[in-house]
Amino acid sequence: MSGNLRFLNKSITQSLCVLSRGYARRTSFPDYYQNPIFRKDEQSRLIEEGELSRRAKLPVKPPTVYESSSVYHDPLVNKVINHVMEKGKKQLARSLVEKAFENIKRKQIERYHLASSPDEKAKIELNPKDILHKAVENSKPLLQLTPIKRGGITYQVPGPITERRSLFLAIKWLLEATYEKEKQVHFPEQFAWEVLEAANNTGKVIKRKQDLHRQCEANRAYAHYRWQ
Amino acid sequence: MLSRNWRHLCRRYSQAVTFRTTEASPSQHNENQIGLFYTMEEAQCKQLFGSGGLPKSFMKQTKTFTETAIMVRQPALDLINCIKASDMNQPAIRYVLYGEKGVGKSLTIAHLLHYAHENGYLIVHVPWVSEWLRRTPRHKEMANSQSREGFVDLPLDAAAWLLHFKNQNQAMLKNNELKTSKEYVWSKREMTEAGSSLAALVEHGINRVKYACDVIDALVNEIKILSDSKVCKTFVAIDGFNSFFYPMTRLKTPTKKQVKPEEVTLTTSFLEITKNDWSNGVIVVTADQLAVPEEHQESFLPRYLLFKKGFEHLDPFVPIEVERYTDKEFLTCANYYRDRLWLRGPTEIETELKFTSACNPYNFMIQCAPL
Amino acid sequence: MFQSGIKSFSLRQLLPATKLCVNYKNPLICASIQYSTKSVDPSKNVLNNLTDWETLSEKKKISKAMKAYLERAKEHDEFMKQQQIEYNIGKRHLANMMGEDPETFTQKDVDRAIEYLFPSGIYDPAARPLMKPPEEVFPARKAAEFDEAGRPHHFLFYTGKPNFFKLLHDAADNLQQLYNFQDKVIRKKATPDPNGKLELGSSLWLSKDQLEQVLVESISDLEYDNFKVVMERLAAFPYSYRYKDFIEKYRKPLVSQKFALEIPKPSYDDEGRAFVTTYECLRKDSRGDVTIRSPGTGKITINGKDLTYFEDVQSREQVMFPLIFSGMQDRVDVECNIEGGGPSGQSGAIRWGIAWGLRSFVDKDMLEKMQVAGILTRDHRRRERKKPGQPGARKKPTWKKR
Incomplete structure (x- = not known):
């Protein structure tokens, strides 16, 4: 109770x-x-x-x-810092995320200076926090697969996802993509890369989300197993 | 002359609107331009700071901002005025710049270098002493010195420095009045005669890396003689001077013996040039906390950082403290960052940043990074 | 012996003065005959005898429970009366001892007197010596739950907790009526009265102990949670204002935040500047005090050093939080002395100290905003202790299924 x-x-x-x-x-x-x-x-x-x-x-x-x-x-930035943190080292996590933001900013400023017309310049987003927001928004999944066992076989059944869980999955995928980096590349740089790509709707994280959506679409037939 | 109030008003107006000044020549900088940024041309930057001279973080900023801009601040102006007012016939005056971490000592030296370059000084500039003594990649090329017993050479570093010297003083070296006074014998077949130009000496050092440290020694002596005889005026700038006096370096001989700074030939050369037994020159030195390891970084005052030996060596000197940003400087810096798209957001950020960075220039730059 | 007893009983009951006569109609003989044979005698007297005796013995059988209850109730009442008398006498003695007038000696005076005469260093207030009227000291007992015939008064008596279940039953009933009312309203196409919304923010549902006291019954945790769910459901309904009294009966008002919204007076130092010192700034393991001086320039001194005492940005942000929030960063000077704890604890303590001190220099609107922002609440969380048999405070050893 x-x-x-x-x-x-x-x-x-x-x-x-x-x-x-x-x-x-x-x-x-x-x-x-x-x-x-x-x-x-x-x-x-x-x-x-x-x-x-x-x-x-x-x-x-x-x-x-x-x-x-x-x-x-920003509460979202705080959440990302928490997910990056290990063993309670908040300062280190915060400095890593801040360096990643710095990298994003430098890249965007470079692009800004290279862009020729004012229209293009206006399109380029220079605030790293907005870029992070956009990246997270783009990589949030809309459905999730739940394993349900029927008659000895475990089916992957598509189902709804709560706001909280989809946010968690988005941040987790971003970080997992960052951990699959080469040894020479530092965490902030790789993270900046991933975030920029996700904000552009390209990159590993978006691919993962789209794979998930495709799987859900493919397993549409099993959706009724949720209620059986 | 305009009345005082009117001048103040003009100044305040111009400062509120701009954070830049068009005055690009340091010799013309005066009180009106405190807190404003002036830009250096790229060619000059490359020449002066091609291999070192500006802090690494600042170099990154120049790339992002697509320009090199230095703020005109009170300590630099004070030094320039002192130099202008000093009598060149007296022995060279030594100035020691000190301050907390990240407060602008290296950039002040950069400003002064620009001034010196404009006014035709011969520049002897060591960008960062700890680079030689404390930065050890896997295998540091060291050799036992040949001319002196028990001393250690750093041939590659010496050669790199000679190149730097050459780049900085291109104009001066082309003018052939600077001639050596003695003959230098390097080996059986190589020698530099008396009366050859300094340029040739430097070239020899760059080509024959083995003798680079000895070349530097010779160069130092020559420069002192030339300044004394009024052929040229010299400007010596050494950043991180206190690491010459720290008890240990990070260098180890092949026999795993730790090397003390006094046993490195480069140290002796630069200690020579900072003695005040020659005239017609200016010596500016910084005492920096970052030049020593963290256990000995308790205070930023010169007495603590230079240890007894350094203090006695440099005594008497003129200490100049480089302070944090004043309110006005802080505002202009914030405006500049906004213009360069480094800082974005509502204006309330500035009040917060003023406190969280405690007006320290380096911290301010770092904290604007993610915003 | 028994027989004679019965005979004598019946004799005394029916015919106190008549003589014994050996007659067929003689009640004595009839009674003895009755006893021995147990057959129904048509005579009225015998029937009368029969009914009387049976009802008498029935009454005796029935009232065993009732009798026991009556005895207990009587004992309790006497006990309470005795306690009340003793209490009153004791109060008068106490008043005499304290030198005050016995007639106008209130309960508050009693409490004060006891605290003075029996000073106690015990931490728990309930364990200290006290003197209260017997109704408060001894728990309430229920009145007679069933009548003489043994029939219970309450229709839910056999649930064991009639008051509690009556409460739930009432709530369910009210809810049903509210549904009907809503149907009616919808049929008439009217809207609910917006002013009638219940004000539930400043009160709480009664806690389990308080509910037990009100109902004079003990309740289990599950039942209490069930009660809360039911009442929440009732209160969340838009038309619940119709049963406002019912709901208010089971809500306890919260203590308003008087202390935080008070404005203490600043004292004045030698130079004539107003300053306020907050002692006992605590957070985790840090202890310190904070002084705020009013006409100032925004200088902050911590243990003699500047804001650079904290090397990380987050601690500095925390120290600046109340100042920037209220916009006073340029108008006050802050001096603090802190010891103990780490950067996070120290900066939290200073934050609270500054906010608490700023109350004197800030107007009421801003004070309310600060209260809503929560910076005026003292953070009393401390590190949880490690328990024996576990590696940490909450961490348990590896769970093995078997």
Whole structure:
């Protein structure tokens, strides 16, 4: 019963806001503590709805050490840094991702200077964070295959995927593609490469996503096994 | 003369609008241009900094920004004024630049080099001393010195430096007034007569790598004599001077004995040239924390970094501190980065960056990178 | 013996003054005959005797449970009365001891007196000496659940937890009625009243202990979760304002964040600048204090050093977070002394200290915004201890299926 309740809570919050939760797991703060809202745009939205004074009377969790109201904080970037991190070395992970952004930026600036007409120049995206957003968007799968056993045979059945899981898969594939690099190439460079390619809808990650979609299409016949 | 208020207003207006100045000659730089960027031509850059001279990160930036722009800052201006005002007949004055990591010492030296080049100095510039003493790829070519017992030679590095010297001083060397005063015998068949030009000496060093360190020694002596006799004025710039005085280098002889800096011939040459027993020259030296390993990086003050020996060697000297960006400089730098598309986003970023980078130029550059 | 007992009983009951006569109609003989043969005698007296005796013995059989209950209830009532008397006397004695007027001695005064007379260093407040009215000390008991005939009053008595299941039954019933109401509204093509939405943000459902106290019954965890699910479902319905009283009965209001939204007064130092010091800035293992001086230039000093005390960007960001959020980065000077912990703990402690101190220099709107942003909440999370038999706090040894 408590497990069901937890699941209910989780699925509700998940559909509303995938990334704006500060804490990944249940913490020692009781359930009635609200999540903090510190970004300027979200706060101004609250003020418009008139909710600010009401929320100010409730207890609020403190924001984590990795969040701040600065303009250059992005929940997606934070998530990517977390996935890159190993053994809790956040500083190293952050510096790697920042170097990757630097590489992306340099490449884009080069292209910008090489582009001849102002139209082309306007098309080139120079902000590495936007490029990352776009890359992740492009590599999110829309369906997933679930193994279901019927009559001794395990079929790969296509089914829906939640927002959270597809985001996780997108980031995981990006990182896996980066790990298959040559030894001489450094992580930030390879990561920059992968992200740029994914933002252009080319490259290994997009191919993987399209393979998955093709498989789902091919296994369309087994879709009814989900309910049998 | 315009009234003071009006001048201030003009200055503020021009600075608010621009972060550049069109004044490309360092000798013309003055107080009006503090905080503004001036661009150096590519040809000059290549000539002066072809092999070293600018920090590596800065070189990457020049490639991205497609131009080399240096900010005019107070310490450089102070030095230029000092040089202009100093009496050339007195023994050469030594200036020591010091400051925290990444605050702009190497770039100040670059600015001064440009000035020196414009004003016809003979430039003796060591881009980064630790490159010789602490950077050891798998196999560092070392040889036991032939002219001196127990000393170690670095032939390839010496040859590379001679090439650098040649590139920097092309104009001066073409003019044939610089002649050697003594005869130098390298081996049974090779010798340089007295009265041959310095250019020939340098060429010999480049071609015969074996004798490159000795060539440098000879060159140093010649330069001192020439400056004393007022044939040319010399500008000596050494970046990372304090690594000459650090107790250990990373070099090891084939017998696995660790080499001390005093046992390297190059050290002796450059210690010679930084002595103040010659006139008609300027010596600028930096004491940098990055030149020594991390255990000894507690402070950036010269007294700590130069150790006792270096302090005594350089005493008396004029210490010049290079500081972090002031607010105005910070703003101009931010504007420049925006213009070069290095920094993007809303203007609030600047206030945040000012604090998180603590106005340190290098940190500011690094933190703008992912934005 | 038994026989004589019966005889004497019946005699006393029916004919206290008559003489014994050996007669067919003699109740004595009839009674003895009745006892021995157990046949139904047509005589009225005998029938009367019969009904009386049976009902008497039935009453006796029935009231075993009832009798036991009655005894217990009586004992409890007496006990409570005794306790109440003792409590009142004790209160008067206490008032005399403290030198105050016994008539106007309230419960608060009692608590104060006990704390003064019996100072205790025990951590748990429930374990310290206390003196409260007996209703609060002894748990409530239910009134009579069944009548003399043994029939229970409550229709759900045989579930074992009648109050609880009645509550769920009521909720389900209300929900059904709300469905009907909604059907009616839809038929009339009207819309729900937007003002009538229930205000559920500032209150919580009763906790398990509180619910047990209200219902005077013990509840298991599963049942409590079930209760919460049912009530949530009821409250989430758009027309739930019709059963507002029912829902409000089971909600507890939250303590409002008074402390965070207070504005402490700054003190003034030698140069006439206003400053505020926050002591006890804690986060993880760091301890420190933060002083904010008001007309300032944005200088930050940590343990005597500049912001470069923290080498990584993230800690610096955290320290700047409250200042940049409230826009005060150029207007105040900050001095802090921190020790213990690592960069993340120290920067978190300084962040809280700055936010707490900024309350004095910031207007009310910004204060509310800070509260919603959460920077005014003290982070009391600490490292979880490692348990014996496990490699870490949560990590378990490798799971083996068999």
